[in-house]
Each structure stands twice: as structure tokens, then as C-alpha cells.
Amino acid sequence: MILRISDLEVHYGHRRRRRAVLSGVSLSVSPGEIVGIVGETGSGKSTLARAVLGLVRASAGRIVVDGEDVTGYRARQWRSLRRRGVLQYVFQDPLRxxxxxxxxxxxxxxxxxxxxxxxxxxxxxxxxxxxxxxxxxxxxxxxxxxxxxxxxxxxxxxxxxxxxPRLVILDEPVSALDSANRVQILEIVKELRASGVAFVFISHDLGSVAGIADRIAVLYQGELVETGPARAVITSPEHPYTRLLVSSAPTLRTASAGRAERDALRALLDS
Ligand SMILES: Nc1ncnc2c1ncn2[C@@H]1O[C@H](COP(=O)(O)OP(=O)(O)O)[C@@H](O)[C@H]1O
Ligand SMILES: [Mg+2]
Known part of the structure; x- marks a missing residue:
């Protein structure tokens, strides 16, 4: 495994304002694998990316990168890990x-x-x-x-x-791009997978992850509610939230029901 996350918890704020943004998140990524992470805005996707990159601290759980337990790493150790170039990232806004x-x-x-x-x-x-x-x-x-x-x-x-690097974290890398550029970036990522690089590909849009990910993990309100091979998650989603995502993605919609079911799923999730 190039990345192994177990029972990760991240909190923001402190004292009485403290709240869990991620809880019980477990996920592994193999060399040469593309794992898609999907979920709506605010579900904790970027926080997960930031935790793996050492930019926010885990309050519980473990993160192991290329066999190295980085969970308790301090700034100096992170700098050394980054210098070795094992782990890299791309954010939505390239200026960042x-x-x-x-x-x-x-x-x-x-x-x-x-x-x-x-x-x-x-x-x-x-x-x-x-x-x-x-x-x-x-x-x-x-x-x-x-x-x-x-x-x-x-x-x-x-x-x-x-x-x-052996692992690249892509946080909404194509969300700000037009469709021609989007397709090109996705092609480049696929080419690199063939040379053994692993990717965590984050998107709020299941449609843009569907064509590229080997596995998909669905994040809902800070918890992974479903993880599986991409095809299985898309064709037979188990969790109501995943079903909602599938039925809301324009390019996937044919595979699922229409608006009535989406409304019903939304009502179920909100209840
Ligand atoms: N630095 C921060 N301090 C406090 N709360 C934050 C911070 N960053 C994000 N949040 C909150 O954590 C939740 C998850 O945010 P984020 O990980 O950015 O979600 P996503 O990338 O899925 O949109 C949101 O409710 C957001 O408002
Ligand atoms: Mg984000």
C-alpha cells in the first residue's frame, strides 16, 4: 500500500466550538491505483487531503505513507518527507x-x-x-x-x-477547467497511472471521477459511507447518498432513476 488511512478523525475549532469534520475515515491506496473521493461541498474532502499532506493535524487515527507512519510528524519531519518527493499535490486553484x-x-x-x-x-x-x-x-x-x-x-x-512521486493528491484538479482541458488532464493522469503512480482524485462531481477512478470512496458529512470498485459504486450504489450522487450526475443519469427518486433520496437523507 502506498497510503493507508485508518480511523482518521480531524476536528476544527477548539473548546466548545470544536467539531468533528472527519470521523472514522479508513482508506487504502495501492501503487498505480486511482482512488476517487466524491462528496458534496463541505463534506470534508479537502480536509482529508490536507490531513494526508500534513497541513492539518489528525486528532485520532493513523496515516501511513509509503510504509512511513506520518501521523505524529512535526513540521521538520514533513519538510524532510516533502523533500524526498514521495508525496505531491495539485489543488483546484493552480495559483495555490x-x-x-x-x-x-x-x-x-x-x-x-x-x-x-x-x-x-x-x-x-x-x-x-x-x-x-x-x-x-x-x-x-x-x-x-x-x-x-x-x-x-x-x-x-x-x-x-x-x-x-509515488502518490499524488489531486483536490478538484479539473473543477475550474473547461471541458477540453478537463479531458486532457484526465488523460494525463491515466497515462501516469500506467507508470505506477497512485492518485487520490477528489471531486464534488461523481461524473468526472467515474471515468478515471479504479475505486470510489463516497464522503458524506465527514464519514466514508461507501467504498468500492468504481463500476460497482456507479451501477449498484448501496448508500442513499451515493444513489443521490449517481442520479444527479448528468453523464450517469441514464443508469438510474429520475427526479422523483432524487427527491425521495434527498428527503430520506435530510430526515
Ligand atoms: N480551517 C478551517 N477551520 C474551521 N472549519 C473549517 C476549516 N476548513 C474547512 N472547515 C469546515 O470543515 C468542513 C469541511 O470542509 P472541506 O474539507 O473544505 O470540505 P470540501 O472540500 O468537501 O468542500 C466544512 O464545514 C468547512 O466549513
Ligand atoms: Mg474542497
């Missing part, structure tokens, strides 16, 4: 994954230099991953502010990949 003051070249080269790769080799790898995400070399000297949204997100993907 990219430094606006670094050219594309420097964004790609910097994580390699930090991990001790010689400059010439780093430059070579930067070019390699730029072409992997189907961008032209002439973009190497641009700042992120001078790229289109789709180009920027592809640079963010290249930057995540350049250290040749």
Missing part, C-alpha cells in the same frame, strides 16, 4: 499550487534542486514533464500569471510529477 513569482522553469526545477538533483538533470526532467502535460517548451520562461487557466493547471500537474 504554484508560486506566482517563479517562472514555469523555476517551478519545475526548484523541487528537484531542493532534493539534491544536479541542475542539468533537473532542467532535463523539467522539459520531460512539460511535454508529458502537453505544453510547449517556449512556456518555460513564463510566469503563471501569463498562462491560461488550463496551461497553469497543467504546469501544476507537471510540478507535482517532476519529483517522480
Amino acid at each position: 499550487s504554484l508560486d506566482p513569482d517563479l517562472t514555469v522553469r523555476d517551478s519545475l526545477v526548484e523541487p528537484l534542486l531542493v532534493s539534491g538533483v544536479p541542475r542539468a538533470e533537473a532542467a532535463e526532467r523539467a522539459r520531460k514533464y512539460l511535454s508529458r502535460v502537453r505544453l510547449e517548451e517556449e512556456l518555460l520562461d513564463r510566469l503563471p500569471g501569463r498562462l491560461s487557466g488550463g496551461q497553469r493547471q497543467r504546469v501544476a500537474v507537471a510540478r507535482a510529477l517532476v519529483t517522480e
Whole structure:
């Protein structure tokens, strides 16, 4: 397993304002696997991503990345793990994954230099991953502010990949993109899976995860209510919330019932 999360709990706030945002979350990811995490806004998806990346603290449970128990890691240990490049991420807004003051070249080269790769080799790898995400070399000297949204997100993907990580966390990577860019990013992710990289692919839209994930985990109000092979989750969802997601996804709707059932499911969940 490249990632093993067990009984994860995360709280926000403190004292009387303290509330659980994630509880009892268990999930494993194998090398070369794409695990989709779906759930509505506020269900805790980004919190889960942030916990795995060491950006929020787990109040209970365990997170093991590539055999290393990172649960109690302090800032210094996280920096060391990041420097080794085992784990990378892409956020919805590429401006949050990219430094606006670094050219594309420097964004790609910097994580390699930090991990001790010689400059010439780093430059070579930067070019390699730029072409992997189907961008032209002439973009190497641009700042992120001078790229289109789709180009920027592809640079963010290249930057995540350049250290040749074993696991990449993608938090709504295509939600802000038009459909052409969306399709391209999904294709790039599929190609990389073939080379053994594992992905956690987060989306509020079951439709965009359905075509790419090997397994799907459904997050509802901070708990994983259903996890299974993508096909099984989509064709025979067990939890009412998953059924609601399937019947609400435009591209999947044919596989399920219409509006009357959606209303009934919503009423059941709200009760
Ligand atoms: N830094 C924070 N402090 C307090 N509450 C937060 C913080 N970040 C997120 N939340 C709350 O935690 C819940 C889950 O948020 P989030 O993980 O961002 O969900 P999602 O990514 O699924 O939309 C939401 O109710 C949100 O308001
Ligand atoms: Mg989010």
C-alpha cells in the first residue's frame, strides 16, 4: 500500500466550538491505483487531503505513507518527507499550487534542486514533464500569471510529477477547467497511472471521477459511507447518498432513476 488511512478523525475549532469534520475515515491506496473521493461541498474532502499532506493535524487515527507512519510528524519531519518527493499535490486553484513569482522553469526545477538533483538533470526532467502535460517548451520562461487557466493547471500537474512521486493528491484538479482541458488532464493522469503512480482524485462531481477512478470512496458529512470498485459504486450504489450522487450526475443519469427518486433520496437523507 502506498497510503493507508485508518480511523482518521480531524476536528476544527477548539473548546466548545470544536467539531468533528472527519470521523472514522479508513482508506487504502495501492501503487498505480486511482482512488476517487466524491462528496458534496463541505463534506470534508479537502480536509482529508490536507490531513494526508500534513497541513492539518489528525486528532485520532493513523496515516501511513509509503510504509512511513506520518501521523505524529512535526513540521521538520514533513519538510524532510516533502523533500524526498514521495508525496505531491495539485489543488483546484493552480495559483495555490504554484508560486506566482517563479517562472514555469523555476517551478519545475526548484523541487528537484531542493532534493539534491544536479541542475542539468533537473532542467532535463523539467522539459520531460512539460511535454508529458502537453505544453510547449517556449512556456518555460513564463510566469503563471501569463498562462491560461488550463496551461497553469497543467504546469501544476507537471510540478507535482517532476519529483517522480509515488502518490499524488489531486483536490478538484479539473473543477475550474473547461471541458477540453478537463479531458486532457484526465488523460494525463491515466497515462501516469500506467507508470505506477497512485492518485487520490477528489471531486464534488461523481461524473468526472467515474471515468478515471479504479475505486470510489463516497464522503458524506465527514464519514466514508461507501467504498468500492468504481463500476460497482456507479451501477449498484448501496448508500442513499451515493444513489443521490449517481442520479444527479448528468453523464450517469441514464443508469438510474429520475427526479422523483432524487427527491425521495434527498428527503430520506435530510430526515
Ligand atoms: N480551517 C478551517 N477551520 C474551521 N472549519 C473549517 C476549516 N476548513 C474547512 N472547515 C469546515 O470543515 C468542513 C469541511 O470542509 P472541506 O474539507 O473544505 O470540505 P470540501 O472540500 O468537501 O468542500 C466544512 O464545514 C468547512 O466549513
Ligand atoms: Mg474542497
